[in-house]
Amino acid sequence: MNTKINALVLIFINLIIPFSAMFAHNIFVTFFLFLFSAVLLLRFGKIRRFLKYSIAFLALGMIYYLLLHFRIPHTDVFAMSFFILFHFIPLMMIASLLFYDYGPSEILSTLQLLKLNRKFTIALTIALRYIPTFQAEFKIMKSSMAMRGIAFSWKRPLQSFSYFITPQLFRCSLLAEELTAAGITKGIEYHGVRTSIYNIKWKKSDSFWLISFLLGFITIILWGGHL
């Protein structure tokens, strides 16, 4: 039995979180969002990722506190940047689940429930899938350049950038052709409703996660400032 949380729950939560920055005038909202995201990561069994993000969250929070507490001159700008990153960690935790723990077909089938434009959902799903790929491609590109004795050099920024970006762009073009061919074979151009091997039905447990999030979020926004 598939007990995975519906991707729509995660998408919805990540749509809601930015609004917290507009209405939340207390730090408890950020802590609540972090705790909720941590529980989600643990629910998916992503303990290493949970630890990595927790360390980043604590480190950024502490740096921000220390910079402001000791009022070190000319560090206000950095403090603000650290706080923005600190606030961003819960979003990254949830986005990481969408990036790494849901397949493109699964996201595509889920987004189909929203009745969005089909071509747009296909494009969005592919883009979502390929962001981590490019991070890996950059490393491959760097080692390929190193093998050929070409190193990144700040003395020749244009040439270095050219060596770096040109293969990536032409690779994009090639990937698009291969992916389109594979997609057409799998019926990407079919206009009817797609069936899915994934269980994308809204379950009671999905409602539980969403309601828990909304209740906690609203409670903290309304009363967090009095804590």
Next chain:
Amino acid sequence: MKTLKIKDYVFLAIISALYMVIYFITAFSSSVLGPFGHNISPGVFGLVGGTIIYFVAKKLGKMWQFTLLTIIIMGLFTLMGGGYLPWWICSILTAFLADLIVSRSSDFTVWKLALAFAIMQVGQTGGSLIPVMFFVDSYRQEWISRGQSPEFMDASIAVSQGGYALLTILIVFTLSFIGIYLGHFILRKHFDNQNM
């Protein structure tokens, strides 16, 4: 006027992924300059990302290419929790304008593409300028409640208003304009070789 096909959607999607990775690198780099650095980050990206846009225009050259690219990118920002309405509106309107300027025909001049991209990036800048312009009091109060000093907040708000806002727009426009010429310089020989 050529219309977008499914392979163009796939192409733009993959390009958006590359765009996002480079956007994050440049945005993070420019954030060390503080609020002003954050404001001009679309321009810093424009300097680098102009090459991507040049490639898209050369490879596709179809109407709606930039509007669709922007919609995908804004969709990704929204999924990651970074999108909000004023930014969506500014970005899509200017991307549409860019398409009107340059995408109606596959034959384009570099200066027209540079102008179109510069306008697109100015639209992206709207995302950081609008909150400060229209929600200045709540924005200031918010950060003071988080421990920032009022003096610092006044200074950081100042770099998003009046003359500084104009300077931001000018810098973003110029850097993005140069970015396309940079892309032209880097990719020209590749497209000449392909006889495109």
